Amino acid sequence: MTTAGTTTTAGTTTTGTAARTEEAASLSPALARQRYREGHVEPTSGRAAGFTQANLVVLPKDWAFDMLLFAQRNPQPVPLLDVTDPGATSTALAPDADLRTDLPRYRVWEGGELVDEPADVTALWRDDLVAFLIGCSFSFERALIDAGVPVRNIEQGRNVSMYSTNVQCRSAGRLSGPLVVSMRPIPASQVVTAVQVTARMPQVHGAPVHVGSPESLGVPDLRSPDFGEPVEMHEGDVPVFWACGVTPQAALMASRPPFAITHAPGHMFITDVPDAAYRQP
Amino acid sequence: MTTAGTTTTAGTTTTGTAARTEEAASLSPALARQRYREGHVEPTSGRAAGFTQANLVVLPKDWAFDMLLFAQRNPQPVPLLDVTDPGATSTALAPDADLRTDLPRYRVWEGGELVDEPADVTALWRDDLVAFLIGCSFSFERALIDAGVPVRNIEQGRNVSMYSTNVQCRSAGRLSGPLVVSMRPIPASQVVTAVQVTARMPQVHGAPVHVGSPESLGVPDLRSPDFGEPVEMHEGDVPVFWACGVTPQAALMASRPPFAITHAPGHMFITDVPDAAYRQP
Structure with a gap:
C-alpha cells in the first residue's frame, strides 16, 4: 500500500519514511535486488516481506x-x-x-x-x-510474531544479542570453533510455543539449543553480548538461545x-x- | 529373548533358525558389528532391531x-x-x-x-x-509397520522394487544422474498415513516423491524394476514412490x-x- 509521496520502481524518489518502509516491505525480491544492484545500501530486515x-x-x-x-x-x-x-x-x-x-x-x-x-x-x-x-533467523522471527510470541529485539528496534558459548562445534578439516547463539527473551508462558514454532523450521536454525541458565552455556552476563546489541528482558521473560549464523563466520x-x-x-x-x-x- | 539352543556373544553356536533370528534381532549394535568383524556374512535386515x-x-x-x-x-x-x-x-x-x-x-x-x-x-x-x-529406508519401513501400514516387500520376503526415473538429480561437479526411486504398494486408504509417517523422517528419505501414475515418472512397467525384485500389488493398492539410496551409487x-x-x-x-x-x- 502506497499512502504518501510518489514512488518509482527503484524507490529513489519516495518521500516520507512510512511510505518508504511500506513500499520496501512490499517490493518483490527481484525489485529489491535490483535496487541493491543499482547501488542502494540498506539493512534488509523487513524488506521483501515474506521471502x-x-x-x-x-x-x-x-x-x-x-x-x-x-x-x-x-x-x-x-x-x-x-x-x-x-x-x-x-x-x-x-x-x-x-x-x-x-x-x-x-x-x-x-x-x-x-x-x-x-x-x-x-x-x-x-x-x-x-x-x-545459509538460512537466517529473520525467517523464524516472522513465524514467532505470526504465532503471537513477542520478539523483543524487533520491539526495541535493536539487533539481536549474540554470545560465544562453551559448546564446541564438531570440527571439519581446518574449521573449528565455538557455537555462537542468539538470545531472545521469551515470556515464560510462551516458551513452549516458541520451541514448537521454530522446531518446524530446521533450515533456518530450528528449535532452540538451550532454555534458561545462561551460565551453563558459559555466558556470564546477558547484558554484554559478544555480537549485536543488548536487548531488555521484561518481567517474567526467560532467555531462550538459538544456534546462530555467526557461528560459521567465527570459525x-x-x-x-x-x-x-x-x-x-x-x-x-x-x-x-x-x-x-x-x-x- | 533366547528360547532354544545355546548362544555365545558372537552367536556362532546358536542352534535353530527361529532362535537365531530372534537372537540376531535382539543383539546390540556393538555385538552385531563384532560378529561381522569376526567374519560372519549376512544381510542386515532385521538385525539389531530398533537401531x-x-x-x-x-x-x-x-x-x-x-x-x-x-x-x-x-x-x-x-x-x-x-x-x-x-x-x-x-x-x-x-x-x-x-x-x-x-x-x-x-x-x-x-x-x-x-x-x-x-x-x-x-x-x-x-x-x-x-x-x-547415508540414511536407509529400513528405518521408515519399521515406522510404517508401527503405524499399521503394510509393507508388501517385507510381507512377501522380497527386496523392494527400485526404478530409474525421468527426473534428473541436480548435478554436482562430475556427479549427475537420474533420481532412482523405491516403490511400495500402499492401500489407497492408508496413503495419507504413509505420507505423514515418512514425512517426519527426512534423514531416511522422508516423504514420498510421487504417488500413483508410474508412467509420468518414466516407469513403463512396475513388474520390471531396474533394481531389486518385483513386488505384488494387492487389490486397491496404489504405487507410492520414495527417493532411494541407490541414487548416489548410480551417479x-x-x-x-x-x-x-x-x-x-x-x-x-x-x-x-x-x-x-x-x-x-
Missing part, C-alpha cells in the same frame, strides 16, 4: 570441502539452503540474481582480517569461488583462509523462496 | 567435495547421517566401530567397475578416503571415479543411533 533471506559465505574451492563438511556436521548453526558450483554467480534460490552485485553490502576478508566493505564484488570474483547460502575468521567474501551484518541476500517453503507442516 | 542402519559410500578426497555437494543438492535421495575426516576409520554414529571391518560385506569399484566383494577392506583403506554414511558408477568402496546391497552399517532419533515429533 527468505540468506547469509552469504564465499570461499575458494580449496576451502569449500571443509566448509561443506562443517555445515553437514553442524546443521543447526549452519543450515545450508544452497551451495554453488565453483565460479558460478547465481543460485537456485533466485536464478535471475547475481551474487556479486545483488546484496546491499559485502565484507571482504584476507587471512582472517576484514579489508573492505564494498557494495559490489564483481571485480573480486574468481573462477574457483564457491558460495554458501572461518579464526582459521584464516587466504580469501573470503561474506555479506555485511544485516545486509542479507534476498531469495525468491517464500518463508513458508521452510516451514514444515 | 538405524546406513548405506556406505567411500571415495578419495579428490571426489569427496562433488559427493558432498551432490548430497546437499539432493537431500531426499542422499540424506547424509555422517561424513568422516579423510583417512578416518570411525564415525560419530558408532564411535567404537571400524568402518573397514564392521559391515558384513563390501563392494570395491575401480573406474566404475565392480572388482571385488570382500568382507573386510582394511588392506584397501587409504589416508585420503572419505566415508559417507557414482556412471561418473567412474578411479576408486570407491560401498556396502554390498542389503549388507548395511549398523549404527548405535536409535531409529527414534530420526523421527521428528
Whole structure:
C-alpha cells in the first residue's frame, strides 16, 4: 500500500519514511535486488516481506570441502539452503540474481582480517569461488510474531544479542570453533510455543539449543553480548538461545583462509523462496 | 529373548533358525558389528532391531567435495547421517566401530567397475578416503509397520522394487544422474498415513516423491524394476514412490571415479543411533 509521496520502481524518489518502509516491505525480491544492484545500501530486515533471506559465505574451492563438511556436521548453526558450483554467480534460490552485485553490502576478508566493505564484488570474483547460502533467523522471527510470541529485539528496534558459548562445534578439516547463539527473551508462558514454532523450521536454525541458565552455556552476563546489541528482558521473560549464523563466520575468521567474501551484518541476500517453503507442516 | 539352543556373544553356536533370528534381532549394535568383524556374512535386515542402519559410500578426497555437494543438492535421495575426516576409520554414529571391518560385506569399484566383494577392506583403506554414511529406508519401513501400514516387500520376503526415473538429480561437479526411486504398494486408504509417517523422517528419505501414475515418472512397467525384485500389488493398492539410496551409487558408477568402496546391497552399517532419533515429533 502506497499512502504518501510518489514512488518509482527503484524507490529513489519516495518521500516520507512510512511510505518508504511500506513500499520496501512490499517490493518483490527481484525489485529489491535490483535496487541493491543499482547501488542502494540498506539493512534488509523487513524488506521483501515474506521471502527468505540468506547469509552469504564465499570461499575458494580449496576451502569449500571443509566448509561443506562443517555445515553437514553442524546443521543447526549452519543450515545450508544452497551451495554453488565453483565460479558460478547465481543460485537456485533466485536464478535471475547475481551474487556479486545483488546484496546491499559485502565484507571482504584476507587471512582472517576484514579489508573492505564494498557494495559490489564483481571485480573480486574468481573462477574457483564457491558460495554458501545459509538460512537466517529473520525467517523464524516472522513465524514467532505470526504465532503471537513477542520478539523483543524487533520491539526495541535493536539487533539481536549474540554470545560465544562453551559448546564446541564438531570440527571439519581446518574449521573449528565455538557455537555462537542468539538470545531472545521469551515470556515464560510462551516458551513452549516458541520451541514448537521454530522446531518446524530446521533450515533456518530450528528449535532452540538451550532454555534458561545462561551460565551453563558459559555466558556470564546477558547484558554484554559478544555480537549485536543488548536487548531488555521484561518481567517474567526467560532467555531462550538459538544456534546462530555467526557461528560459521567465527570459525572461518579464526582459521584464516587466504580469501573470503561474506555479506555485511544485516545486509542479507534476498531469495525468491517464500518463508513458508521452510516451514514444515 | 533366547528360547532354544545355546548362544555365545558372537552367536556362532546358536542352534535353530527361529532362535537365531530372534537372537540376531535382539543383539546390540556393538555385538552385531563384532560378529561381522569376526567374519560372519549376512544381510542386515532385521538385525539389531530398533537401531538405524546406513548405506556406505567411500571415495578419495579428490571426489569427496562433488559427493558432498551432490548430497546437499539432493537431500531426499542422499540424506547424509555422517561424513568422516579423510583417512578416518570411525564415525560419530558408532564411535567404537571400524568402518573397514564392521559391515558384513563390501563392494570395491575401480573406474566404475565392480572388482571385488570382500568382507573386510582394511588392506584397501587409504589416508585420503572419505566415508559417507547415508540414511536407509529400513528405518521408515519399521515406522510404517508401527503405524499399521503394510509393507508388501517385507510381507512377501522380497527386496523392494527400485526404478530409474525421468527426473534428473541436480548435478554436482562430475556427479549427475537420474533420481532412482523405491516403490511400495500402499492401500489407497492408508496413503495419507504413509505420507505423514515418512514425512517426519527426512534423514531416511522422508516423504514420498510421487504417488500413483508410474508412467509420468518414466516407469513403463512396475513388474520390471531396474533394481531389486518385483513386488505384488494387492487389490486397491496404489504405487507410492520414495527417493532411494541407490541414487548416489548410480551417479557414482556412471561418473567412474578411479576408486570407491560401498556396502554390498542389503549388507548395511549398523549404527548405535536409535531409529527414534530420526523421527521428528
